[in-house]
Amino acid sequence: MKNYELVLHRVEAELAAGRLRIGERLPGERVLAEQLGISRPSVREAVRVLEAMGVVRTATGSGPEAGAVIVAEPVSPLTAVLRLHLATNHLPMGDVVQTRILLESWAAREAAEQQANADELEILLDAMDAPGLSPEEFHRLDAEFHVALSGLAGNVLIAAVMASLRSAIHGYVLAAVPNLPDWEATTVGLRAEHRAILKAVRAGEPDDAADLITAHIRGFYQAARLNMP
Template sequence: MPNKPKAFDIVRAHIEERILDGSLDIGDTLAAERELATEFGVSRGAVREAIRALEAQGVVESSVGAGATGGTRIIRARTRALTRLLRLHVALAGGRLREVVELRVALERSSATLAAASVTPEALETMRTLLAEMRGEGVDIETFNRLDTDFHVAIARAADNTLVTDLTIAVRESLRAPILVAEQGLSSGEYADFRGMLCEQHEGIFAALEAGDGEDAAQRIETHIRAAYSALPAMKTASE
């Protein structure tokens, strides 16, 4: 005999169904907790639990206030939700980290191809600034790691495809911490060589994007990702 669904699952499933069938859209406000509790014959605590679950999925946001400023609204926080999920996956991946790396390769090839066809002067300027900062004197490992992430995120944003962008950002952000730990495990000489290699490869990717050559940009970004992981023993071991 199937298990009876929990009270909060009934509420969550109903809200999800209304989003899926178009009855609820971004910006719409849910009924008050009291109304939802009465509608489904559950406690207000069950309603709150359902809303918390939906907040974790990045589809609703609750705020305190009266009138239009309060209540629970439908939002699209896909990147935040995907990043949270993938960070947990990476933390528990063990030997399956290579699966995340392969996903990253596939996504970033797509984002590079799309970005080459639609990149704006503003996006190129953002990337150019990040490249200059990465080459700067006195940039520590943690700062370089952040700039590296920002460069890849800038490419994803330039792709002009929200789903590819959100997935690419989520995967890159989820790998930020393990990449940083692996970088910190390098000797000073190894890290200097590693940083120089990444900067050179980033500049090659940028040149391909600036030239509008999607095929070259995609190949360069795949080569870059694979070379980076191969140069980080801790990441390579975790991927085997």
């Protein structure tokens, strides 16, 4: 058992027992080190891991905002894991796309069935109609649209995974933009597809919503020649 794992187990146990809640602060690194009988560097390694896992947020200084504060931020660690494993080329892009299709078509179907409030989606689509958007800006709004749509289904795990997928592939998608024959024409098509998806969700047509978003995702990846399932 490595020393820093003592801290990880301790924190996880206290979280599970409810003795540590979101918004509260971890004991100081020096205190933690003395309590567990280990050195401050070992504690720091554990805190770094917790930070990477989205469980704490560290800040210098004093006051209630400083120190290691318990948070619940599952998106950034999932993003980091996916990005790193995409970088190793042991996570095929095709599998990511397939997963997106599965999650998003489910979410669209659920959103349509629940007649979820889709006003936020419309704001994003309006923003995407602005002329002269750079590919980077356009894709960021596009990602926000897809993530927001996934969130409508009300499942925080699936929403987090979707947000992570989008963040992780952000760079790859932008790098593939030059593969597109005509960027302007592509945005026109994507915007129209988004509107159609929104319409289906609002109309309460689960099958239509799911089919439209499946075609939307598949179509883009084929056009951009990001290798496909």
